[in-house]
Amino acid sequence: MRHVPEVDWMIRKVDTELRKRFEKLTSGYSELPAADPRHGAIEAGLRSLCRAIERLIDSIKASRHNGGNDLPSRVNNLLTQAAASLRSLESTPFGRRHPFHLFDRSKAEPVYAALLTVMSHVDRLVPLVRAVDPNVDERLLEGLVVLQNPIDDRMLRPIA
DSSP states (O other): OTTSOOHHHHHHIIIIIIHHHHHHHSTTTTTSOTTSHHHHHHHHHHHHHHHHHHHHHHHHOOOOOOOOSOHHHHHHHHHHHHHHHHHTSOHHHHTOOOOGGGTOOOSHHHHHHHHHHHHHHHHHHHHHHHHHOTTHHHHHHTTSSOOSSSSOHHHHSOOO
């Protein structure tokens, strides 16, 4: 299946990139008072993200989800479960499709669709958190460009 990425890419996406992005988004959430009206909107977004991650885990294999009242820690636990579930997949037959006359999809398509849904829910949190913390974009984009040698040594010498 050419349109579905490899399992290793999905594991890296869930375990490192989405986890870091989520941690940067929820850094200001814990300090927000519960009486603030923005708190409810962010909490609803976090609950929908939890459901999306649970659907991702269920599309890989049926499992039991850990509940919890603290939403950021619950999302971290679910991301850990999702990465572990993705690691349990065999990478060789994952993207293979049955013959077209069986009208059967591979297991890769629903898993990739569920991963895209999780990524979409994380992106939906950004404007909600931006209303609380206007500097969230700066933290999300840090490390995007890393300069190896920003100034050439010849530039440090006097010109004439």
